[in-house]
Each structure stands twice: as structure tokens, then as C-alpha cells.
Amino acid sequence: MIVGLTGGIGSGKSTVAKMFEELGVPVYITDLAARSLIESSKKIKNSLIDLLGKEAIIDNKPNRPFIAQQVFHNKELLEKLNAIVHPEVHADFKNWYHEQKTPFVIKESAILFESGGDEHCDVIITVTAPKEIKIQRVLERDHTTKEAIEARMKNQWSDAQKTAQSDYVITNKDLENTRLQVHEILQILSKK
Structure with missing residues (x-):
């Protein structure tokens, strides 16, 4: 369940x-999983750059203050960001879920x-x-x-x-x- x-x-x-x-x-914390996936996934990083520009990733790490500033006042950008991250988190959750006993x-x-x-x-x-x-x-x-x-x-x-x-x-x-x-x-x- x-x-x-x-x-x-x-x-x-x-x-x-x-x-x-x-x-x-x-307990699976989706926010922590999302942060981890954003840090580790080249696919997500490239999508963030496509969505928000090169400033979204600095030294191969997400520029969190910049990303937050862009999306929290722009519902359309927030939805696009979520569309990038949520499918990856969902897949990660499914893998985690199947390991639980x-x-x-x-x-x-x-x-x-x-x-x-x-x-x-x-x-x-x-x-x-x-x-x-x-x-x-x-x-x-x-x-x-x-x-x-x-x-x-x-x-x-x-x-x-x-x-x-x-x-x-x-x-x-x-x-x-x-x-x-x-x-x-x-x-x-x-x-x-």
C-alpha cells in the first residue's frame, strides 16, 4: 500500500x-529525491539549461537560488520545471517502492x-x-x-x-x- x-x-x-x-x-521524501536527481542526472541538467538558460547550472550543479527565483513567480515555468523533474522522481519512487518489504x-x-x-x-x-x-x-x-x-x-x-x-x-x-x-x-x- x-x-x-x-x-x-x-x-x-x-x-x-x-x-x-x-x-x-x-518514507520516501520526494523533495530530497528530486534534489538528488537534479544533481546527478545529465538529462535533467540539460533540460534545465534548455528551459532557463546556462545560468541554471553552474560548475555542473543546479543554481538553486536562480532556479527558484525564475519559477516561483512564474506558474508556466514552474509547470515546465515540474514536467522535467516529476517523471524522473516517479520512476525513482517505483524502484524504491519495489525494494521495500x-x-x-x-x-x-x-x-x-x-x-x-x-x-x-x-x-x-x-x-x-x-x-x-x-x-x-x-x-x-x-x-x-x-x-x-x-x-x-x-x-x-x-x-x-x-x-x-x-x-x-x-x-x-x-x-x-x-x-x-x-x-x-x-x-x-x-x-x-
């Missing part, structure tokens, strides 16, 4: 993913719905948090601006859109309560 785990920026989905991992559930795995993705990744999941969990909490978390984590965070939020589905299509919702305001919700969902999934 494939369990999709998603949530908007700052919701705490990575924290929830770690909680599941600590409980023995294999547990009843279910978790596929963590910030843009699970936006990328169509939900279609490959049997169950979906969305992690939510109040907007102010999300912004505060990202400000502390990324040392960015509120405006930059809100621009990224606009490129993601709202919590309401995600929760409407989810099987389970974890409200992540405090760690103790979040951990309880993770345990409850794990018990339910273990019986399926």
Missing part, C-alpha cells in the same frame, strides 16, 4: 514523516495533488497548521521573507482543497498532539 503524505509549506509534513519513520514505516510505505510530497502523485496512492494524509504558524516556521527555518513564503503558498493547493481529497488529516500545532494523531493513523493503517 502506498500512503501519500502531503501538506503545504510550513505545515510540518517532514516532522510527521520522521514520526512515521521512527515507528518503522519506510513492509505492508505500506509513505510517499511524502508537498505537491502530491498538484503533481498528480495522488493518483498513485492508496491512502492520503494531509498535514495542516494555521497559516500564521506555517509562516513563522518557514521564517525560522529558511531565513526568508513573508512575501516569498506567501508566493510559494500561492503555487500550492490550499489546505481546504487538500483535506477535501484526503483520507486522514493531521493538525500539526504541537508535537505531542501530532504524535498522538500519527499513532492513531498508524494503528488504522496497520489493520488494513
Whole structure:
């Protein structure tokens, strides 16, 4: 069984993913896989240069600040970037998935719905948090601006859109309560 785990920026989905991992559930982090594939795949690097120009790759490595600056304010470019990276991540996930020996795995993705990744999941969990909490978390984590965070939020589905299509919702305001919700969902999934 494939369990999709998603949530908007700052919701705490990575924290929830770690909680599941600590409980023995294999977790595939799509963002980390995408970063690794962008670093290692000549095909992706060439496609990035074709899409964004030579500045996208410096010293054979992705120029992340430049790429982010180009795509986060341009929905069309973001969609083209995703069309380059997502098929490669999906193929990598399939290989990883077939190596696992547990009843279910978790596929963590910030843009699970936006990328169509939900279609490959049997169950979906969305992690939510109040907007102010999300912004505060990202400000502390990324040392960015509120405006930059809100621009990224606009490129993601709202919590309401995600929760409407989810099987389970974890409200992540405090760690103790979040951990309880993770345990409850794990018990339910273990019986399926």
C-alpha cells in the first residue's frame, strides 16, 4: 500500500514523516529525491539549461537560488520545471517502492495533488497548521521573507482543497498532539 503524505509549506509534513519513520514505516521524501536527481542526472541538467538558460547550472550543479527565483513567480515555468523533474522522481519512487518489504510505505510530497502523485496512492494524509504558524516556521527555518513564503503558498493547493481529497488529516500545532494523531493513523493503517 502506498500512503501519500502531503501538506503545504510550513505545515510540518517532514516532522510527521520522521514520526512515521521512527515507528518503522519506510518514507520516501520526494523533495530530497528530486534534489538528488537534479544533481546527478545529465538529462535533467540539460533540460534545465534548455528551459532557463546556462545560468541554471553552474560548475555542473543546479543554481538553486536562480532556479527558484525564475519559477516561483512564474506558474508556466514552474509547470515546465515540474514536467522535467516529476517523471524522473516517479520512476525513482517505483524502484524504491519495489525494494521495500513492509505492508505500506509513505510517499511524502508537498505537491502530491498538484503533481498528480495522488493518483498513485492508496491512502492520503494531509498535514495542516494555521497559516500564521506555517509562516513563522518557514521564517525560522529558511531565513526568508513573508512575501516569498506567501508566493510559494500561492503555487500550492490550499489546505481546504487538500483535506477535501484526503483520507486522514493531521493538525500539526504541537508535537505531542501530532504524535498522538500519527499513532492513531498508524494503528488504522496497520489493520488494513
